[in-house]
C-alpha cells in the first residue's frame with residue numbers, strides 16, 4: 279500500500295455562520311485532509327502539533343479512522359492552535375476573527391521513520407518553514423501537493439515562494455491565486471503561478487467548483503449544488519485531502535488521473551459543508567461517496583446531437 283504524509287494544523291475552531299455558532303470544536307487543516315484521505319486505500323500519516331489541552335478522544339478518533347498519529351507531537355505545557363471565523367450571509371466569504379498560533383509558533387515537524395519513504399506528501403496549510411521541514415525529511419516523494427492561504431502570504435511570503443518552487447501541485451482558492459499572482463484573470467494567475475514552480479495549479483472556487491491547469495490544458499469540476507450549506511469551514515482542506523488520497527491510492531500522477539482526483543476532492547468537500555466542523559466528515563460511508571460520484575457524472579455529462 280502507498281503512503282501519504284499529511285502536515286497541517288490540528289486545531290480548535292470556533293465558527294459562526296448564519297445558521298449558528300460553535301464553541302471550540304475540533305478543526306485544523308490536517309484534520310480535514312486526513313478525514314477525507316482516509317477514505318482511500320493509502321496509509322495516512324499525520325504530522326502536526328497540539329497542546330496539553332487537546333482531548334485524547336480526538337486523537338483516538340483520528341487513529342480509529344486508520345490514520346497514523348505518531349507524527350502528532352503533544353506539547354503538554356502548551357496550548358493548541360486556535361482559529362475563529364465568521365461567515366457572511368452568502369457563506370462564500372468569511373472574516374477571520376482570531377488566529378492564535380500557540381504551540382505552532384515553535385513547531386519543528388518530525389516525520390515518523392516509517393513515513394519518510396512516502397510516495398505522496400500533502401503540505402497542508404501552516405507555516406511554510408514547517409512545510410519545508412517536512413519536505414527535507416521526505417526525499418523520495420513522487421508527488422508533493424501544497425495548500426496554503428493568504429495568512430501566510432501576508433506573514434511569510436519569501437519562505438512561501440521557496441516552498442512553491444519545490445512542489446508539483448498547488449491548490450489555492452481564487453482570491454489567494456489573485457493575491458499571489460497579482461492577476462485578476464484566473465487563467466493569467468495560473469500561468470504566473472505555474473512559472474513559480476508547480477506543474478499543476480488547482481484553483482478552488484468554493485461553491486463554484488475547481489479548475490485544474492497544466493501547461494495549456496484546463497479542466498473544470500463543479501461543486502455539487504446542495505440544498506443546504508451549513509458550515510463551509512474545512513471544505514478547501516477536505517477537497518485537498520480527497521485529491522491527495524485518491525492520487526496516493528492510485529499512484530498515477532498523470533493529468534488524466536488528476537482530473538479524477540479533483541472530482542473526488544469536490545465529492546468529499548460536498549459532505550464537509552453539510553454540518554458544523556468535522557461532524558459530517560466522521561459519518562460518511564463508501565456508498566454515499568459512490569452515489570455522489572454518480573450525481574457528479576450526471577451533472578456534467580451531455581450529448582450534442584450532430
Ligand code: AMP
Nearest residue numbers: 287289305306403429511512513514515
Ligand atoms: P478551510 O475552510 O478549508 O480554509 O480551512 C479551515 C481550517 O483551517 C480550520 O479548521 C482552521 O483551523 C484552519 N486554519 C485557519 N487559519 C489557518 C492558518 N493560518 N494556518 C493553518 N490552518 C489554519
